[in-house]
Amino acid sequence: MSARDFLEERLGLASAWRGFVDRPWPGGPALRHAVFAALVYLFVQQALLGIALTTYYSPSASDAWASTAYLNDQVGMGWLVRGMHDHGASVFVVVATLHVVALAVSRAYVRPRELMWFAALAILGLALALGLTGNPLPWDEKGYWAIQVELGIAEQTPGGSIIRRLVQGGSAAGNLTLLRLFALHAFVLPMVVAALLVFVARQRRRHGPAPAGAARAGSYGDGQLLLDAIAMTVTAAVVLGLTVHDHGSELFAPADPTSGFQARPEWYFLFLYKLRHYFEGPLEPIATMVIPGAAVTFLLAAPVLEKLAGKLGRIAVLGGLAIMLAGSLALTAMAMADDRKDESYQKSLVEANKLAERARALAKTGVHPQGGGAVYWNDPEYKVKQLYIEHCRNCHALEGFGGGEAPELTDYSSRAWLSALIRNPNDERFFGKTKHDTMEPYGSDKLSDEQLAATVEYVVSLMEPEQTLDAALVAKGAALWKDELDCNTCHEIDPGKDNEGPNLAGHGTLAWVERVIRDSSKADLFGSKAQMPKFQGKLSDEEIAALSAFVVARRSPPAE
Amino acid sequence: MTIPRDDDPDGKTAAPPTTRRGLLTATAGVLGIGVAATVLGPVAVMLGQPLRHDATEGEGDFIPAGPRSLFAGDKPVKVDLYADRVDAWNRVVQVKVGSAWVLAQGGTLVALSTVCPHLGCGIDYVPEESKFYCACHKSYFAIDGAVETGPSPRGMDALELQDDGQLVSIRYRRFKIGKKTQEPA
16 A cells, blocks of 8 residues: 555545545636635735744733834844734735625625625624734834724723723733733634634535526636635735835834824724714714614625515615725725825824834844833933933923023033123023122123124133134134133133133033033032032942033034 | 545546646646745744844853852852843843852862753752752762763863952853753853
């Protein structure tokens, strides 16, 4: 006995294959019968890709985003697998719809195929449910806000608050929400879809795919097999093509419950999103429940309609389906057009993409276990910004935040800052609320704009030799400094010397700012009147250096 | 046309496949293989990532083990080594990456990994016998780490140690288990 016979005797694969290929196919091969093959293919593809994704994805509120960013951006071909799974979901919705249409067109909803028709409708519903439960899983801004809105809609239905608590795993979104969505998306819903697909396949075997018109001799293998294979290939090519075209699937910044992310549902829910716009306030349930509910009821009633009204019923079924499809398509197109015209939405999308890019770049060095938003801790500027907020911002305003007690540090020690300071040092923006009140203001009556520019240029020349300077102005300023303005009676310019005002040698440089942070009451700095806390010993050398760099780096470069 | 049944495994009663039939089936098969490849290819590459890149980082640098005075006695001291570590998508700060036995040998300090070279259990010290002992499969090691009895294929793994008189640091590494000679894991 050959190995082939040995296996055949035990498994019967060859005869099963022949039985599959040689089964009669009364109506002859038709493209509309191949939609089911595409649907089966998509299910298998989604299952395989989904299983691959579970080997990297972690459904917890702290890990979901970081693990998705890791598998998408750092794992070889991870972007392709995730992208195909995401685009596959979209195509699955389209093909499940086409499957319903194909059955309707083939009149495969009347006796004895009513259950096949119900199963096809259920598969379409489950395709949408798989999208609802799958899209939030990355726990990025889009996913998080989408599920918030969707649970909000569910909450409006009778008993909806119970549904929300059950799906969400409590009153707020978190670890349990992700685990529940994941269990539904990866186990429960796919098992039901698989069972329904098997059921439809068996129904097709039992009754044939559709009522045959003129009976034609021939079997499945005579043409439908190849048509099915072509349908599967085209489907796979579309999924792959979309994925490559979009460079995978989008991943926004980690979910932030405090952000104003402008949430939009997945494209296949946009028609419902748009429909909701026409029914505001107490009428909202008409859009979220009454109309969709009526549509589903109508489709479920198709077998009865035709039985009751005959030819008129068939016209009603096909007409109703056509109106639903056309309406959904029109609403979808309108929602997309609205968003394209909506400047605020487009602007927020640009911002969201920028933030996503930054978060994903930072995630490449690993996200702290606190997860999600903790990715921003990787930004070196984040730490120093926190230091500034903690230790400096209460007194020194910066870029519109904080301040009031001490000089503003926005554009600190730039030409513009120095000019404004010399014009009025006692302004609240500068030393107005400090004990340094001895420097007299130099209004335009005492100092012309031209002279002011020269003085400032000279003061800037005391900072760093590599400054781009206007030599003529510096010379003019130097003369003003000593002779006309008598600045030198209070401000020394040779390092180390002290006087009434701060020594201006190297003022505004990194080293100078560091010295001020350490101890601003040094005799050659602000002296005994200084109120700023001494940070020497309170902050580490690195922290002081980082803060100094943080302030100095924000100074705008000299105007050309 | 007759459909073959299970009791007719050879399908002798079925019609012989025509050339056209064979061509259709073969074409469908080729398409099927192509489609399967577009899905299974990327999946295989994705699953094979650990063969190309390590998902964890954080071993390899000298890690402070403790002040020199901690190891002044004549008994081995077990130290836990903490370092920052990247584990796939996470960066974990100061997590325990491993531990080592530190002891003086002829005046200089030596560090021995607590990972048993047999199957990776934790090696303990038995003060009464002045020996190291792995309780999982009963391997005994001498005070210098050499195998005395039991299934361990080699002595305890020595780790690089730095002693500047004040601070003792150890470069923590893992080695392949079950090998006669030390190989990096």
